[in-house]
Amino acid sequence: MKPAAFDYVAPTSLDAALTALADGGYDAKPIAGGQSLVPLMAFRLAVFGQLVDLGRIEELQGVARDGDELVIGAATRQAAIAKDALVAEHAPVLAQATGWIGHQQIRNRGTIGGSICHADPAAEYPATAVALDATIDVASTRGRRSIPAAELFEAAYTTTLEPDEVAVAVRIPVRRPGEGTAIFEVARRPGDFALAGCVVRVATSGGAVIDARVLAFGVGGAPIRLAAAEAALAAGAGVGSQELTAALQADADGLTPPEDAQATSAYRHSIVVHVANTAIAEAIADSQ
Amino acid sequence: MSRQQVEMTVNGRVHAGEVEPRLTLVDFLREDCALTGTHTGCEQGVCGACTVLVDGEPMRSCLMFAVQADGAQVTTIEGIGGGREGLTPVQQAFMDNHGLQCGYCTPGFIVTVEAFLRDTPSPSDEQIREALSGNVCRCTGYQGIIAAVRQAADQLAAEARS
Numbered sequence: 001m002k003p004a005a006f007d008y009v010a011p012t013s014l015d016a017a018l019t020a021l022a023d024g025g026y027d028a029k030p031i032a033g034g035q036s037l038v039p040l041m042a043f044r045l046a047v048f049g050q051l052v053d054l055g056r057i058e059e060l061q062g063v064a065r066d067g068d069e070l071v072i073g074a075a076t077r078q079a080a081i082a083k084d085a086l087v088a089e090h091a092p093v094l095a096q097a098t099g100w101i102g103h104q105q106i107r108n109r110g111t112i113g114g115s116i117c118h119a120d121p122a123a124e125y126p127a128t129a130v131a132l133d134a135t136i137d138v139a140s141t142r143g144r145r146s147i148p149a150a151e152l153f154e155a156a157y158t159t160t161l162e163p164d165e166v167a168v169a170v171r172i173p174v175r176r177p178g179e180g181t182a183i184f185e186v187a188r189r190p191g192d193f194a195l196a197g198c199v200v201r202v203a204t205s206g207g208a209v210i211d212a213r214v215l216a217f218g219v220g221g222a223p224i225r226l227a228a229a230e231a232a233l234a235a236g237a238g239v240g241s242q243e244l245t246a247a248l249q250a251d252a253d254g255l256t257p258p259e260d261a262q263a264t265s266a267y268r269h270s271i272v273v274h275v276a277n278t279a280i281a282e283a284i285a286d287s288q
Numbered sequence: 289m290s291r292q293q294v295e296m297t298v299n300g301r302v303h304a305g306e307v308e309p310r311l312t313l314v315d316f317l318r319e320d321c322a323l324t325g326t327h328t329g330c331e332q333g334v335c336g337a338c339t340v341l342v343d344g345e346p347m348r349s350c351l352m353f354a355v356q357a358d359g360a361q362v363t364t365i366e367g368i369g370g371g372r373e374g375l376t377p378v379q380q381a382f383m384d385n386h387g388l389q390c391g392y393c394t395p396g397f398i399v400t401v402e403a404f405l406r407d408t409p410s411p412s413d414e415q416i417r418e419a420l421s422g423n424v425c426r427c428t429g430y431q432g433i434i435a436a437v438r439q440a441a442d443q444l445a446a447e448a449r450s
Contacts, residue, residue, distance in 0.1 A: 002331060007290060008309035008355050038312075038351045039332040051309065053356060079345070103422025105336060105400065108345040109352070190421045 003041035010053035014060065014139065014168065020052045021164045022141040030054055030166050032075050032114030035106050054166065060113070063087060068174055074113025074136075074167040079104070081112060090174035091132060093181035093199065097124040100183065103191045113167035116149075119222070121156045121258075122193040127215040127223035128183065131199040135171040140164040146171070153222035178204045180287025184279040185218070186271045188262055194218040195263045196271040198226075200283035202233065209233045209284060219257040219272050226251035226276060239281045248273050294358045298323065299367030307354050314338040316354035317364055325365035325395050329424070336423035339396040340364050346403045365395035368402055377447075378402055378440040387436035389427030397423050401437055409448065411441055 011017045021028050027049035031037055040046040054060055060075035063084045070090050072081065081087055082098040101107055101115070101124055115125040116136060129136070129149035136147045138161060152159050161167070175181070185197025196218045203211040212233035214226040232247035257268035295304040298321055305320045312331075317323045317340065329337030331350045338349040341363035369376040378401050381387065388394040397420070404411070404419040411419070416437045425433060 002312075003310045005308060005310055008292060008353070010355070010358075034353075034356070035333060035348075035351055038353075041310075042332055042350075051353075055356065103336070104404075104419065105339055105346045105348050105422045106333065106351075108342075109347050190418065 002044075003038075004044055004047045006048050007050040008053065009050065010056045012056050012058070014057050014166075017052050017054060017057060017166065018139060018141045018164070020050070021166065024050045024052070026163055028052055028163075030117075032117075033077065033110035034114075035102065035110040036114070036118045036120060054113075060168065065090070065174070066171075070172045070174060072112055072170045072172065074116075074169055075111045076113075078107040078110045078112065078115070082107065091172045092175070093132070093183055093201070094125075094128055094172065096181075097128040097183045097199065100124050100185055100194070100197070106191075112170055116152070116170065117159060117161060117167050119153050119157050119159050120193070121221050122195075122197070122218040124183065124185070124194070124197065124199075124217065126153055127197065127199045127217035129170065129172075130223045130225070131181070131201045131213045131215040132172050133213075134173075136167050137169040137171060138165045139168045140166070144168070155221035158221070176203070178287060180204065180283040180285065182279045182282030182286055184275045184282065186275055193262075196257065196268050196275050198272070198275040198279040199223075200276070200279040202280075202283045202287055204284075204287045207288065208236060209287075212280075214251075214276060214280065216251075216255070216272050216276065219255050219268050224255065229276060229280070233280065239277070239284060244277075244280070248276055251276075292355050294354050296354075296357050296360050296362055298362045299364060305354075309353055309355050311354045312350050313340070313342075313352040313354050313357050313362075314349035316357075317349060317362070320354075323364050323366050327392055327395055329393070329396075334424070335393070335396075336400065337393050337396040339399045339423065341399060341403055344403070346400050363399070365399055368398060376402065377443045378405065378436070381436040381440040381443070382433070385436040385439060386428060386432035388425075388432075393423060393425045393427075397425065397433060401440065405437070405441055405444055409441070410445055411437070413438070416441075 029048040031051045060073045062073045134149040181201045183199045185194040199215045201213040202209045212230045214229045216224045228247035228250045237243035257265045259265040291306045303321045327337040329335035333351040340349045
């Protein structure tokens with residue numbers, strides 16, 4: 001047994017889980033798929049007095065359409081999202097992002113809410129959620145609130161959630177006509193953490209880009225908007241144009257990517273330009 | 289910290305016990321159920337040696353606690369043939385194609401591939417490589433394993449047609 005000892009509860013209702021988390025305070029921790037949390041516990045980088053398992057709560061599962069939004073239960077498994085018909089139709093880039101997450105054995109257990117709340121800097125879902133203007137519904141015994149994804153991610157592994165709050169659902173606006181999306185990343189091996197990646201959503205009118213979201217991940221603590229590239233695209237700069245290339249370079253110059261055994265900071269700098277260019281081209285092609 | 293009652297069906301047999309919540313599923317299978325075919329490798333979710341089927345889906349048993357599998361149907365390598373019924377087409381293909389050498393990673397590969405071919409009866413080469421990407425082998429260089437999955441897929445497809 002590698003993790004430190006802890007108590008474990010697996011409530012079947014959200015209210016019971018919220019009560020357990022409120023009672024446990026900082027010593028209690030929600031666990032969803034556990035694919036990031038359990039390794040941290042095995043290394044004893046994380047130690048908790050109590051785990052509150054969200055895996056047996058029915059209302060946190062499943063994908064549904066609610067008006068102009070897809071509502072995805074926070075504990076919905078990544079493997080289920082990858083093959084969900086509603087996701088494929090209304091938020092296809094979320095399914096594509098899922099394919100980049102770990103391996104099948106991981107996706108069979110990992111959840112969308114868990115990935116978003118864990119907020120790994122190299123994770124695909126947080127950047128995708130921001131690119132799609134998603135909203136995260138969260139709950140605690142004190143009540144419910146909705147947090148725009150753009151306001152959720154503060155720093156590496158750090159969100160604006162309070163310790164007693166859990167994600168209940170991820171709301172994603174359904175794809176509108178003329179929209180195009182894409183995700184692309186570079187990793188040492190398939191399934192490894194991305195050295196750098198990019199999620200792009202463009203809105204077009206009459207075939208021309210009028211608005212863009214360009215989100216980089218793996219190059220900072222939280223998903224990072226490449227604002228110069230977004231502005232250049234909205235102003236009509238095309239793929240491979242001088243304007244877009246200069247804008248991407250300016251965005252990259254503003255980053256200080258991490259340096260580790262996998263890649264130097266300089267290498268990540270060059271990759272982020274490459275993955276952004278690739279994802280932008282694919283998103284525009286997708287919109288046509 | 290209180291111990292908890294856990295009960296699950298492993299390879300068709302009910303196994304119950306009282307465990308610490310921190311006991312991983314792989315340790316429960318190996319030590320409490322005495323099913324040592326599932327191997328512990330990295331114990332951090334990277335190598336895939338501990339892959340078992342939980343309710344039919346391949347998962348890493350080092351990244352689950354036994355208490356989380358309460359009530360589940362678990363299938364380990366011991367539940368996949370190789371006994372009196374003989375080898376499965378997947379197991380035979382691994383033998384035929386040098387899909388193993390030391391054998392330490394093999395249970396995880398076999399469990400993964402059995403589920404993969406169940407869900408993807410006519411896989412492309414790319415799909416085979418993707419399906420194997422979550423399992424590490426330090427002996428074979430993978431080419432024999434890829435050939436084994438191809439052979440097993442072709443044989444199972446031929447059997448399905450006849």
